[in-house]
Amino acid sequence: xxxxxxxxxxxxxxxxxxxxxxxxxxxxxxxxxxxxxxxxxxxxxxxxxxxxxxxxxxxxxxxxxxxxxxxxxxxxxxxxxxxxxxxxxxxxxxxxxxxxxxxxxxxxxxxxxxxxxxxxxxxxxxxxxxxxxxxxxxxxxxxxxxxxxxxxxxxxxxxxxxxxxxxxxxxxxxxxxxxxxxxxxxxxxxxxxxxxxxxxxxxxxxxxxxxxxxxxxxxxxxxxxxxxxxxxxxxxxxxxxxxx
Amino acid sequence: xxxxxxxxxxxxxxxxxxxxxxxxxxxxxxxxxxxxxxxxxxxxxxxxxxxxxxxxxxxxxxxxxxxxxxxxxxxxxxxxxxxxxxxxxxxxxxxxxxxxxxxxxxxxxxxxxxxxxxxxxxxxxxxxxxxxxxxxxxxxxxxxxxxxxxxxxxxxxxxxxxxxxxxxxxxxxxxxxxxxxxxxxxxxxxxxxxxxxxxxxxxxxxxxxxxxxxxxxxxxxxxxxxxxxxxxxxxxxxxxxxxx
DNA sequence: AATGGTTATTCTCATAATGAGAATATTGTG
DNA sequence: CACAATATTCTCATTATGAGAATAACCATT
Numbered sequence: 001x002x003x004x005x006x007x008x009x010x011x012x013x014x015x016x017x018x019x020x021x022x023x024x025x026x027x028x029x030x031x032x033x034x035x036x037x038x039x040x041x042x043x044x045x046x047x048x049x050x051x052x053x054x055x056x057x058x059x060x061x062x063x064x065x066x067x068x069x070x071x072x073x074x075x076x077x078x079x080x081x082x083x084x085x086x087x088x089x090x091x092x093x094x095x096x097x098x099x100x101x102x103x104x105x106x107x108x109x110x111x112x113x114x115x116x117x118x119x120x121x122x123x124x125x126x127x128x129x130x131x132x133x134x135x136x137x138x139x140x141x142x143x144x145x146x147x148x149x150x151x152x153x154x155x156x157x158x159x160x161x162x163x164x165x166x167x168x169x170x171x172x173x174x175x176x177x178x179x180x181x182x183x184x185x186x187x188x189x190x191x192x193x194x195x196x197x198x199x200x201x202x203x204x205x206x207x208x209x210x211x212x213x214x215x216x217x218x219x220x221x222x223x224x225x226x227x228x229x230x231x232x233x234x235x236x237x238x239x240x241x242x243x244x
Numbered sequence: 245x246x247x248x249x250x251x252x253x254x255x256x257x258x259x260x261x262x263x264x265x266x267x268x269x270x271x272x273x274x275x276x277x278x279x280x281x282x283x284x285x286x287x288x289x290x291x292x293x294x295x296x297x298x299x300x301x302x303x304x305x306x307x308x309x310x311x312x313x314x315x316x317x318x319x320x321x322x323x324x325x326x327x328x329x330x331x332x333x334x335x336x337x338x339x340x341x342x343x344x345x346x347x348x349x350x351x352x353x354x355x356x357x358x359x360x361x362x363x364x365x366x367x368x369x370x371x372x373x374x375x376x377x378x379x380x381x382x383x384x385x386x387x388x389x390x391x392x393x394x395x396x397x398x399x400x401x402x403x404x405x406x407x408x409x410x411x412x413x414x415x416x417x418x419x420x421x422x423x424x425x426x427x428x429x430x431x432x433x434x435x436x437x438x439x440x441x442x443x444x445x446x447x448x449x450x451x452x453x454x455x456x457x458x459x460x461x462x463x464x465x466x467x468x469x470x471x472x473x474x475x476x477x478x479x480x481x482x483x484x485x486x487x488x
Numbered sequence: 489a490a491t492g493g494t495t496a497t498t499c500t501c502a503t504a505a506t507g508a509g510a511a512t513a514t515t516g517t518g
Numbered sequence: 519c520a521c522a523a524t525a526t527t528c529t530c531a532t533t534a535t536g537a538g539a540a541t542a543a544c545c546a547t548t
Contacts, residue, residue: 103345186538192497193534215495218496431524
């Protein structure tokens with residue numbers, strides 16, 4: 001070990017270039033099912049396979065900026081989405097072309113529009129989480145970790161409110177939890193819980209214009225409260241057998 | 245926006261090189277206080293200031309490998325430490341020399357040895373968390389996020405057991421929580437909680453050789469159980485006023 | 489307009505988990 | 519040996535959760 005190996009003295013230009021990309025796990029709910037934004041690759045490597053949207057960072061932009069830009073390029077969406085860093089991946093062989101370190105981001109939003117037509121990728125589409133092809137590179141892993149992060153965040157943050165419109169009913173909010181977690185929740189207990197956590201939601205004094213499509217009373221409308229953390233958290237039902 | 249901006253067709257060599265480093269937030273408990281490993285920079289930029297240990301990744305090593313290596317170079321520690329990725333930072337101006345993206349890692353271990361003498365940095369030392377100088381670059385922020393992550397992980401994982409010896413007493417384990425969280429905990433309730441969470445600890449049937457230094461009975465010895473998650477979690481006492 | 493199915497909201501009750509304080513027993517020190 | 523210190527267990531009030539049911543408002547259809 002000599003001095004040149006350390007930050008202070010080490011010369012990075014002595015090594016092959018490292019490229020940095022951002023990959024975005026963009027989630028939305030459509031027709032009651034969780035969807036992720038995927039692009040079909042037009043070129044090698046992995047041509048024809050689906051991958052997470054992403055691309056190289058530019059010299060003058062920060063990581064989150066790059067993620068927002070990539071997402072905007074695919075969806076035409078104004079940069080209002082909630083975005084959050086997930087993790088970074090840098091195994092030497094993960095991209096056959098060169099050394100690539102990818103920083104993954106998670107994005108959520110209500111009813112994201114269809115991907116912009118005519119973008120560079122061969123195709124781009126929202127795909128149901130439960131009907132996915134095998135992804136290119138190590139994107140299966142990145143998506144898996146993104147999903148788990150999203151599921152965990154629902155527990156202790158008001159993240160679910162970013163999946164619904166500005167005003168929403170408790171039932172709609174419950175639908176987000178049920179969709180993302182993939183489990184049915186007890187309507188009465190969920191209702192009690194949401195209203196008892198300080199700052200989770202605040203009433204608007206209004207109700208829906210009409211009852212549900214198949215009947216039922218009008219539901220009260222709420223908006224997101226100012227809490228950044230849910231206290232106490234809204235825990236997922238315990239799985240009977242935890243792996244390990 | 246044209247095709248060249250996308251992963252499929254974009255040529256990263258057209259841009260200035262990006263260097264990737266790992267920075268390690270290494271935590272240990274010494275003399276009842278939480279300490280972090282810092283190095284004093286010997287060269288510009290920020291010469292003379294303290295920084296997190298870290299350095300450039302090598303062409304053939306994965307990110308976690310690089311973090312373990314950097315830590316080993318500073319502490320002489322065998323690669324047995326628990327290591328975990330934190331986050332990545334890539335703001336354009338964060339290092340004045342060139343574009344650097346840093347991936348930060350968190351490391352924990354019991355009684356880590358003194359930093360190896362004669363390493364490349366001007367100096368390296370364990371520093372008490374509550375008596376820190378201002379750090380170089382954006383390392384204050386990285387350290388802050390690492391601390392918060394460690395505090396959060398104590399809640400729902402058996403991480404605390406990696407801060408103590410292989411066998412330990414409940415009181416020692418409580419000491420870890422109190423040190424990292426910085427709050428006193430109710431001894432009786434903590435005891436009940438630790439023993440009631442399945443798989444957190446398992447008894448060894450043995451006790452300490454003698455009572456505490458100032459009296460008291462011998463304490464039973466436990467070792468870490470096989471749980472990877474604590475259920476239900478061991479929550480921090482609620483802060484009265486949450487920021488925001 | 490009356491009927492019946494649907495759904496939002498509230499309530500009840502049993503059980504689990506937590507916070508606070510105290511009791512009990514064991515040990516080292518003076 | 520008396521006393522202070524500490525590990526461990528207990529008690530009791532409060533809060534949070536899970537399950538089921540009751541209540542009432544609303545839709546579509548008769």
